[in-house]
Amino acid sequence: xxxxxxxxxxxxxxxxxxxxxxxxxxxxxxxxxxxxxxxxxxxxxxxxxxxxxxxxxxxxxxxxxxxxxxxxxxxxxxxxxxxxxxxxxxxxxxxxxxxxxxxxxxxxxxxxxxxxxxxxxxxxxxxxxxxxxxxxxxxxxxxxxxxxxxxxxxxxxxxxxxxxxxxxxxxxxxxxxxxxxxxxxxxxxxxxxxxxxxxxxxxxxxxxxxxxxxxxxxxxxxxxxxxxxxxxxxxxxxxxxxxxxxxxxxxxxxxxxxxxxxxxxxxxxxxxxxxxxxxxxxxxxxxxxxxxxxxxxxxxxxxxxxxxxxxxxxxxxxxxxxxxxxxxxxxxxxxxxxxxxxxxxxxxxxxxxxxxxxxxxxxxxxxxxxxxxxxxxxxxxxxxxxxxxxxxxxxxxxxxxxxxxxxxxxxxxxxxxxxxxxxxxxxxxxxxxxxxxxxxxxxxxxxxxxxxxxxxxxxxxxxxxxxxxxxxxxxxxxxxxxxxxxxxxxxxxxxxxxxxxxxxxxxxxxxxxxxxxxxxxxxxxxxxxxxxxxxxxxxxxxxxxxxxxxxxxxxxx
Amino acid sequence: xxxxxxxxxxxxxxxxxxxxxxxxxxxxxxxxxxxxxxxxxxxxxxxxxxxxxxxxxxxxxxxxxxxxxxxxxxxxxxxxxxxxxxxxxxxxxxxxxxxxxxxxxxxxxxxxxxxxxxxxxxxxxxxxxxxxxxxxxxxxxxxxxxxxxxxxxxxxxxxxxxxxxxxxxxxxxxxxxxxxxxxxxxxxxxxxxxxxxxxxxxxxxxxxxxxxxxxxxxxxxxxxxxxxxxxxxxxxxxxxxxxxxxxxxxxxxxxxxxxxxxxxxxxxxxxxxxxxxxxxxxxxxxxxxxxxxxxxxxxxxxxxxxxxxxxxxxxx
Numbered sequence: 001x002x003x004x005x006x007x008x009x010x011x012x013x014x015x016x017x018x019x020x021x022x023x024x025x026x027x028x029x030x031x032x033x034x035x036x037x038x039x040x041x042x043x044x045x046x047x048x049x050x051x052x053x054x055x056x057x058x059x060x061x062x063x064x065x066x067x068x069x070x071x072x073x074x075x076x077x078x079x080x081x082x083x084x085x086x087x088x089x090x091x092x093x094x095x096x097x098x099x100x101x102x103x104x105x106x107x108x109x110x111x112x113x114x115x116x117x118x119x120x121x122x123x124x125x126x127x128x129x130x131x132x133x134x135x136x137x138x139x140x141x142x143x144x145x146x147x148x149x150x151x152x153x154x155x156x157x158x159x160x161x162x163x164x165x166x167x168x169x170x171x172x173x174x175x176x177x178x179x180x181x182x183x184x185x186x187x188x189x190x191x192x193x194x195x196x197x198x199x200x201x202x203x204x205x206x207x208x209x210x211x212x213x214x215x216x217x218x219x220x221x222x223x224x225x226x227x228x229x230x231x232x233x234x235x236x237x238x239x240x241x242x243x244x245x246x247x248x249x250x251x252x253x254x255x256x257x258x259x260x261x262x263x264x265x266x267x268x269x270x271x272x273x274x275x276x277x278x279x280x281x282x283x284x285x286x287x288x289x290x291x292x293x294x295x296x297x298x299x300x301x302x303x304x305x306x307x308x309x310x311x312x313x314x315x316x317x318x319x320x321x322x323x324x325x326x327x328x329x330x331x332x333x334x335x336x337x338x339x340x341x342x343x344x345x346x347x348x349x350x351x352x353x354x355x356x357x358x359x360x361x362x363x364x365x366x367x368x369x370x371x372x373x374x375x376x377x378x379x380x381x382x383x384x385x386x387x388x389x390x391x392x393x394x395x396x397x398x399x400x401x402x403x404x405x406x407x408x409x410x411x412x413x414x415x416x417x418x419x420x421x422x423x424x425x426x427x428x429x430x431x432x433x434x435x436x437x438x439x440x441x442x443x444x445x446x447x448x449x450x451x452x453x454x455x456x457x458x459x460x461x462x463x464x465x466x467x468x469x470x471x472x473x474x475x476x477x478x479x480x481x482x483x484x485x486x487x488x489x490x491x492x493x494x495x496x497x498x499x500x501x502x503x504x505x506x507x508x509x510x511x512x513x514x515x516x517x518x519x520x521x522x523x524x525x526x527x528x529x530x531x532x533x534x535x536x537x538x539x540x541x542x543x544x545x546x547x548x549x550x551x552x553x554x555x556x557x
Numbered sequence: 558x559x560x561x562x563x564x565x566x567x568x569x570x571x572x573x574x575x576x577x578x579x580x581x582x583x584x585x586x587x588x589x590x591x592x593x594x595x596x597x598x599x600x601x602x603x604x605x606x607x608x609x610x611x612x613x614x615x616x617x618x619x620x621x622x623x624x625x626x627x628x629x630x631x632x633x634x635x636x637x638x639x640x641x642x643x644x645x646x647x648x649x650x651x652x653x654x655x656x657x658x659x660x661x662x663x664x665x666x667x668x669x670x671x672x673x674x675x676x677x678x679x680x681x682x683x684x685x686x687x688x689x690x691x692x693x694x695x696x697x698x699x700x701x702x703x704x705x706x707x708x709x710x711x712x713x714x715x716x717x718x719x720x721x722x723x724x725x726x727x728x729x730x731x732x733x734x735x736x737x738x739x740x741x742x743x744x745x746x747x748x749x750x751x752x753x754x755x756x757x758x759x760x761x762x763x764x765x766x767x768x769x770x771x772x773x774x775x776x777x778x779x780x781x782x783x784x785x786x787x788x789x790x791x792x793x794x795x796x797x798x799x800x801x802x803x804x805x806x807x808x809x810x811x812x813x814x815x816x817x818x819x820x821x822x823x824x825x826x827x828x829x830x831x832x833x834x835x836x837x838x839x840x841x842x843x844x845x846x847x848x849x850x851x852x853x854x855x856x857x858x859x860x861x862x863x864x865x866x867x868x869x870x871x872x873x
Contacts, residue, residue, distance in 0.1 A: 002723070002724055004723065010638060010639075010831055012593075012637075012638055012639065012640060013639075013640045015640070018640060020593050020594055020597055021593075022596065094606050095606070095610065097602075097603060097606065098603065098606060098607060098610070099597075101600060101602065101603045101606070102597075102598040102599060102600045102603060103598070105600060105602075149610060152640070152641065170823075171639060171641075171646070171649065171823075172650070172823040172827065172828070172831075173719055173720065173721065173823045174719070174721075174723045176723055192724075194723040194724070196718065196719065196723060197718075197719070197821060197823075198718050198821050199817075199818045199819075199821040199827055199830065199831075200818060200819055200820075200821060202705060203705070203708065203717045203718055203819065203820065203821060204718075206705075206708055206709065206717045207716075207717045207718060210712070210713040210717065211713065212713075212716060212717060212718070380586070380587075381587070381592075381834060382585060382586045382587025382592065382833075382834070382836060383586040383587065385586075385587045385588065385591055385592055385595070386586040386587050386588065389588055389591050400596060401596050403598075407598075408598045411598075420601065424588075424601075424604070424605075424608075425601030425604050425605060426601070427594075427599050427600075427601075427604075
């Protein structure tokens with residue numbers, strides 16, 4: 001039994017130290033376990049390669065235990081030395097830090113005193129030590145690799161520790177994995193997992209209806225609706241971990257304080273940013289642009305991450321109120337001119353992305369109502385990236401996928417994420433820099449009491465919401481569908497309303513259960529029959545044509 | 558002499574393409590490193606490391622010199638997206654493109670020229686009006702739309718993506734049949750779209766010959782209508798069509814970006830599309846050099862071949 005999955009993004013590399021694309025990371029999770037994992041049902045930290053962990057009293061030393069009995073797919077035992085080898089490779093080799101280097105920047109040393117124990121010492125207390133998303137590789141294979149940069153990791157089958165083993169990769173076409181019968185959680189319930197590459201998501205949806213593939217994700221609302229009532233297809237509307245936002249250039253500066261870009265100076269005034277946020281009808285956007293497949297935006301952490309998610313209280317809530325927004329702009333010293341406008345702004349979005357195209361029309365109208373005409377510029381993906389990287393925008397659409405641990409999305413909006421003096425090396429596109437926010441960030445990073453950390457994380461989101469460097473517009477649903485006549489069920493993460501693909505884990509693929517009576521399709525031969533028929537028809541037509549020609553020619557002679 | 562100058566001209570064009578390619582794609586907006594790492598926890602040090610790996614941290618003139626000298630050695634650099642030598646990636650995609658675009662060009666040329674001759678010979682007949690009308694309509698239709706439509710209309714008769722299924726038996730016959738099966742829809746789409754070009758050129762150039770006195774002479778000799786057309790009219794009318802065919806053969810390598818994208822056909826067109834989203838500078842440069850090179854070489858061949866086909870054109 002084979003599970004065939006459609007993917008729409010290319011694979012950059014199968015080398016886990018180099019692979020940075022989301023699709024590659026997702027396949028990597030099937031091949032290599034991490035030190036710890038996130039449970040399928042509620043995303044809490046659970047056993048990975050290590051089953052026990054303990055921080056020291058000063059929180060600077062972490063001891064992990066790798067239990068006996070777990071093996072690599074080639075039968076060799078998995079030990080603490082493999083873990084230490086992987087982390088030390090990253091600490092000593094700059095190239096090995098290409099993909100996941102951010103997780104080890106705070107490490108001072110990693111050792112394995114015996115086969116079962118890993119000891120990690122950090123420079124400063126770090127609360128995210130159980131969220132190290134680093135694939136652990138087998139030392140006995142990788143110690144022979146001399147040049148990480150050019151190593152494609154294509155010695156099939158690739159030795160790994162995950163539920164599947166990579167057996168074939170044809171670039172731009174497909175990836176094949178076989179079930180790892182020795183997987184320590186137990187073997188998967190089917191034999192092979194194939195990822196097939198689609199450049200075009202409409203074709204992927206077509207392929208699902210034809211039964212060529214069994215699982216598709218990242219569908220647009222209209223594609224998702226088109227699969228309603230389709231026999232043999234089950235849809236999964238899941239809470240996603242992505243949000244879309246409207247960036248409001250707050251007066252971008254580099255890390256060293258130099259102004260960068262050409263944002264409208266009026267947006268440096270927080271009262272203006274709040275007025276803009278108040279003039280946007282988030283409910284209307286969710287209903288008409290997302291077609292209801294989203295939740296109204298608020299804090300930086302989507303509701304799927306439960307306790308970390310923040311909703312504004314009654315006092316903080318900005319309700320949609322154009323009249324109040326108008327009054328606020330008047331009071332802030334931006335009166336309407338003779339033509340009824342105050343100042344105009346550019347809105348940059350991505351051409352071809354349905355959300356940007358439609359939402360920009362609504363924003364144009366809604367901001368027009370408060371005297372701010374918008375000049376909408378829909379540009380290519382690269383141009384949009386360029387504009388946000390060098391801050392040449394006033395308003396721009398953006399969005400991020402978030403992780404179980406909120407550290408990444410929160411850290412993205414600290415002062416340190418802005419570009420350096422040369423304009424390079426930044427990762428933020430919002431250019432937020434706020435003393436209060438940064439202090440809260442530092443505190444939550446060393447707060448080991450989870451209840452207190454949750455509180456700090458919520459305060460940070462409240463601060464972000466109050467200062468509005470960006471308006472979180474919506475948390476988009478992840479729209480997926482699968483052939484329920486081939487596969488009866490998949491494990492979602494979280495259990496309630498969760499996703500099958502793009503999880504923080506591999507449960508969706510690992511837990512897939514074949515349907516009781518999966519039917520094989522005989523489409524190929526029907527196709528050949530039709531093609532053959534067409535060819536015969538053409539040949540007959542040509543012969544008839546020739547005969548007729550001869551005949552007429554004869555008569556004419 | 559003229560041959561030497563033609564060869565020199567072709568070589569010069571290739572050098573210009575190589576130089577242009579470098580600067581052309583640097584103007585494409587976007588920072589490859591930022592696009593690649595977007596959405597991942599990334600530090601400034603990691604970005605700097607990626608830039609160093611790709612050589613993007615060096616001054617532009619150094620990058621250009623490095624690119625140009627390695628190009629002369631036949632090294633096209635390393636693709637950011639695939640982390641492999643550009644020449645390997647291109648070579649791997651060349652086969653599928655030649656298969657798809659080659660097959661459909663041959664069919665389209667054959668069908669187009671044949672229908673063009675018939676249409677011209679029976680000008681203004683119902684046959685002429687139907688074939689010309691239908692092929693013009695297909696020519697005007699957006700490729701993307703036609704491809705999607707074919708995919709929907711044919712239901713599950715033909716696969717909707719790629720060149721091979723993942724679970725076909727590994728023996729040669731099964732694999733070949735599978736590739737053939739996958740080839741039907743994309744090549745049908747391509748033939749439908751480009752066939753009109755050949756048909757129209759052939760039709761109009763034959764029409765010009767239709768009233769030439771030598772045809773009357775041929776008929777007066779008592780030749781069959783069929784022979785008049787085949788031996789006298791068509792050979793004189795075929796030259797413009799040959800030019801077109803050779804120009805088209807040059808473009809075979811460039812693939813059919815839209816068709817390959819619709820059907821996720823793993824050829825050079827799809828590769829071009831993927832490379833642009835990076836932007837993957839080295840891959841784009843390599844693709845430009847290879848595809849432009851093919852056009853230059855085919856044009857040169859076409860010019861040389863005229864001399865053989867038509868004695869009036871002399872290339873010494």
